[in-house]
Amino acid sequence: MIKVERTEYGFGTFNCSLEEWEAIKTIVRYCANNYRATELIYSIPGPEEHRRGKVEDLSEIMDHLWDSPPIETMPRDQIFLINQCVIEFDGKDVPDIDQNIVAGLAQQLHDLGVYDVFDDDNVTDEQWEEWAKEGRLQKTSSWVCKLHDGQVDKAGRPYAEHVLRVYERVRETFPDANEDALHAALLHDVIEDCDITSDDLRKHHYSEDTIKIVEAVTKSADDGLTYAERIESLAERGPLGAVQVKLCDLMDNSDPERLKALPEEKAASLSKRYSRAIEVLKTRLEQAN
Numbered sequence: 001m002i003k004v005e006r007t008e009y010g011f012g013t014f015n016c017s018l019e020e021w022e023a024i025k026t027i028v029r030y031c032a033n034n035y036r037a038t039e040l041i042y043s044i045p046g047p048e049e050h051r052r053g054k055v056e057d058l059s060e061i062m063d064h065l066w067d068s069p070p071i072e073t074m075p076r077d078q079i080f081l082i083n084q085c086v087i088e089f090d091g092k093d094v095p096d097i098d099q100n101i102v103a104g105l106a107q108q109l110h111d112l113g114v115y116d117v118f119d120d121d122n123v124t125d126e127q128w129e130e131w132a133k134e135g136r137l138q139k140t141s142s143w144v145c146k147l148h149d150g151q152v153d154k155a156g157r158p159y160a161e162h163v164l165r166v167y168e169r170v171r172e173t174f175p176d177a178n179e180d181a182l183h184a185a186l187l188h189d190v191i192e193d194c195d196i197t198s199d200d201l202r203k204h205h206y207s208e209d210t211i212k213i214v215e216a217v218t219k220s221a222d223d224g225l226t227y228a229e230r231i232e233s234l235a236e237r238g239p240l241g242a243v244q245v246k247l248c249d250l251m252d253n254s255d256p257e258r259l260k261a262l263p264e265e266k267a268a269s270l271s272k273r274y275s276r277a278i279e280v281l282k283t284r285l286e287q288a289n
Contacts (some may be wrong), residue, residue, distance in 0.1 A: 002108045006078060007072070012079055012133025015070035023101050024082060025062045030094050031085045032059040038088055054081060064149070065142040074203055075135050078117050083266050103197070109281070140166070143204070143286045144186045147194040155258055162252060163189060169248040177236060181241035183212035188245050191218045209239070216242035217249070231277040235284040243288075247281040250274045 002016040017026070031040060035052045044051040050246040058081050066074075090106035093099060144163055151159035167185040170177050183206060190196040191214060201211050225233065234246055254260070254274035 001110060001128050002105070004112055004114050004117050006076075006117050008074045008131075009120075010134070011069050011073045012076060012117065013072050014074045014079055014082070016066050020101075023097050023105060024086060025059075026073070026097055027061055027089055027094055027102065027105075028055065028082065028085050029059045030090070031228055032056045032137070040084060040088055043084055043088070056084070057142070058082070060146065060246060061138065061142040064145045065138065069191060071254075073134070075131065075138065079114055079117075083109050101195045119238050137179070137182055140183050140186045144190065148186060148191055149198065151193065151260070154246050159189075159193070161241055165252050166245070166248050173251075174244050177244055178241065180195070180209040180213060181208055181244055183210045184217070184241060185245045185248065187214050188217050188249060210243070212247060213239050213241045217246045227273060227277070235280050240285075243284050247285070248279060250278050254278070 002020060004012055006012045021050075031038060032052075032055045035041060035055055040055060041048070041051060044054055046054070048287075054077075061078070086102070086105050086109055089102055091103070093103055107285055141164065145160045148158070148160040148163060153159050153162055163186060166188065167182065170181060170185040172179070187201065187206070187210070189219055190201075191198065198211050198215060201214065216234060219230065223230070231246075234242060238246075254271055
């Protein structure tokens with residue numbers, strides 16, 4: 001049974017059975033791949049040149065970022081777009097889905113009246129901007145998970161888990177961290193590990209401040225610096241956001257739960273190195289306050 005509840009101005013909780021969720025994902029994926037053959041080309045709000053991208057973004061997010069329901073903080077527009085995709089295919093054939101399932105999903109969403117769940121009459125500009133920011137960060141999260149797909153850390157865990165933890169740690173440790181620092185926390189290893197360049201980030205419309213933070217925390221193989229010298233250089237000359245991101249990166253790397261998966265001697269060596277680096281970065285942050 002599909003349930004949608006509004007939790008914030010721009011977000012809601014989306015819940016349904018796993019079978020329903022997989023069917024919805026298949027419908028959205030089909031819509032993304034066959035966009036111009038559907039009425040979505042006319043029904044999605046916004047400039048026409050952006051409409052297909054919205055469906056493609058939703059499909060990527062559903063495949064790479066959202067696990068099984070409930071999805072606790074689904075953006076309002078994503079809920080609306082899921083509704084549009086499912087309703088659009090009521091009565092039509094979608095490969096790999098029983099038509100009765102499509103009809104059942106469409107009827108549930110129709111009965112829910114998802115547009116009525118969200119009353120926007122009293123939403124302020126500041127609240128809309130916060131919602132838009134969270135949507136942009138979620139898009140970065142999805143892309144980063146896709147870029148790191150198949151990579152593992154020293155303990156054999158999916159590398160994207162580390163990246164998402166660093167991002168959450170920046171949010172928790174530095175509540176006033178700006179949007180550039182938050183994007184950079186998600187992107188902090190893409191230049192080093194994912195064959196992504198600064199120009200690639202520009203093409204994805206990231207700001208120069210975001211790119212400078214990512215560059216500052218990226219190890220250069222030919223800089224001639226030792227690890228300790230690199231940390232000192234970052235603390236002395238790096239953007240404040242880069243110091244915040246690197247500190248949270250090191251805090252996650254030095255987590256005892258992660259280190260215990262390594263050989264004892266290796267874990268002890270890394271722990272000592274990370275501890276020294278953390279103190280250097282903390283000193284810089286204390287001086288900045």
